[in-house]
Amino acid sequence: MARKLATLDPQRLDNQICFAVYSAAHAFNRVYKPLLDRLGLTYPQYLVMLVLWERDDVPVKEIGEKLFLDSGTLTPLLKRLEAAHLVKRTRSSEDERQVLIALTAQGHALKEKARSVPQSILAASDCSVSELVAMKDEIVALRDRLNAVIGE
Amino acid sequence: MARKLATLDPQRLDNQICFAVYSAAHAFNRVYKPLLDRLGLTYPQYLVMLVLWERDDVPVKEIGEKLFLDSGTLTPLLKRLEAAHLVKRTRSSEDERQVLIALTAQGHALKEKARSVPQSILAASDCSVSELVAMKDEIVALRDRLNAVIGE
DNA sequence: TCACATTTAATTGTTCGCAATTGAATGTCC
DNA sequence: GGACATTCAATTGCGAACAATTAAATGTGA
Structure with a gap:
């Protein structure tokens, strides 16, 4: 409990x-x-x-x-x-x-x-590209909502 | 294209x-x-x-x-x-x-x-608690995978 | 045109964040 | 017990991050 x-x-x-x-x-x-x-x-x-x-x-x-x-x-x-x-x-x-x-x-x-940097990061993330893209989109949407509040 | x-x-x-x-x-x-x-x-x-x-x-x-x-x-x-x-x-x-x-x-x-701080943040996030919890868990999992790579 | 506001970078001062090092306390192994 | 390594916090130096201010250039309205 x-x-x-x-x-x-x-x-x-x-x-x-x-x-x-x-x-x-x-x-x-x-x-x-x-x-x-x-x-x-x-x-x-x-x-x-x-x-x-x-x-x-x-x-x-x-x-x-x-x-x-x-x-x-x-x-x-x-x-x-x-x-x-x-x-x-x-x-x-x-x-x-x-x-x-x-x-x-x-x-x-x-x-x-610098071309090889993103794929090294992808490898470290140990995650599929599609999962990362989905997470990225969610986080960006959250960030933009937060930034909208700041501007008020 | x-x-x-x-x-x-x-x-x-x-x-x-x-x-x-x-x-x-x-x-x-x-x-x-x-x-x-x-x-x-x-x-x-x-x-x-x-x-x-x-x-x-x-x-x-x-x-x-x-x-x-x-x-x-x-x-x-x-x-x-x-x-x-x-x-x-x-x-x-x-x-x-x-x-x-x-x-x-x-x-x-x-x-x-400080008790009112989390709910102010929740309001600014403009998002349901369950969505935030799901995102949080995903981000924590990603963070832990990244930290695991660093320790190598 | 002239006063005034706005825009844009730069500057100053404070607080993180971390690498690298130091020094003291503790553990370990022979 | 004594040499050695390890642990822990503190310190130093550098690069962000941002608030607040400054200064110069540009825009605006009477």
């Missing part, structure tokens, strides 16, 4: 979906670490590179919208990517408020070296 | 479960922020309090195992909780290597003030 109550107590760590998400994010990060070390990237830096590999010459603001990050996080991160010769940062001539991020040749080339 | 290929490209941001988890964790954090501000806690500090509300007088190591955090993260965090008069840190007399974390009266009292 006490056991049954415990499984329903919303104040218990094990019953909280947010802790599940929080701890899963850290677990992913630990799996990524050795893979990304070889590329000289951290996970957030890898996310920025994914954005740029899809579309180059993008303002900081747009990267922020895609990754849900602000300039306080991105500015120093992008400076590190620039120091690593993976991107260039230039003021837009049309709108001088914007800083455009463009890949260097090295930045483009890194895409090939 | 191009669209169909894009939805399968494993190197696309939108196709990555890890980004879904990463961004969902941040979304949860933003929803928690105003709720926890009233308690004077950050989200990781709240997690530590959840552990202590379940069982008091716990060594740092055990908190770390439950939250998947190490002493490099916990030591300064626990010092902040001590500075806020929510916990006491004392060396174990049986094993002087261990530091035991115990709740103060204020720390115990905070549990009542």
Whole structure:
């Protein structure tokens, strides 16, 4: 009976979906670490590179919208990517408020070296692609509902 | 056709479960922020309090195992909780290597003030309890498979 | 045109998160 | 008992993450 109550107590760590998400994010990060070390990237830096590999010459603001990050996080991160010769940062001539991020040749080339990363993650997940896609869609839907509440 | 290929490209941001988890964790954090501000806690500090509300007088190591955090993260965090008069840190007399974390009266009292937090999160999730429990179980299972790979 | 608001990055300060190292306490094996 | 390894917390250094503020460029309305 006490056991049954415990499984329903919303104040218990094990019953909280947010802790599940929080701890899963850290677990992913630990799996990524050795893979990304070889590329000289951290996970957030890898996310920025994914954005740029899809579309180059993008303002900081747009990267922020895609990754849900602000300039306080991105500015120093992008400076590190620039120091690593993976991107260039230039003021837009049309709108001088914007800083455009463009890949260097090295930045483009890194895409090939990074090609094997997703399948390594898939293998570590030990799960079928279709199951992962279903989970991903559910988590994205939850995230979007949470973000909708924040905007209120 | 191009669209169909894009939805399968494993190197696309939108196709990555890890980004879904990463961004969902941040979304949860933003929803928690105003709720926890009233308690004077950050989200990781709240997690530590959840552990202590379940069982008091716990060594740092055990908190770390439950939250998947190490002493490099916990030591300064626990010092902040001590500075806020929510916990006491004392060396174990049986094993002087261990530091035991115990709740103060204020720390115990905070549990009542925090009681409404989970239901606020539930409301923000805009989702049934049973759906959330199912998702939580899936995510925990994924996390545990990832952590199993790390230990290899 | 000029005052005012908005947008965009950058900056500052605080808190996580982790790798790597240190130092003290405890265990183990001969 | 004594050399050695192991365990545990603390420390150092670096890279996020975000709130709050600043400063410059752009947009808007009288």
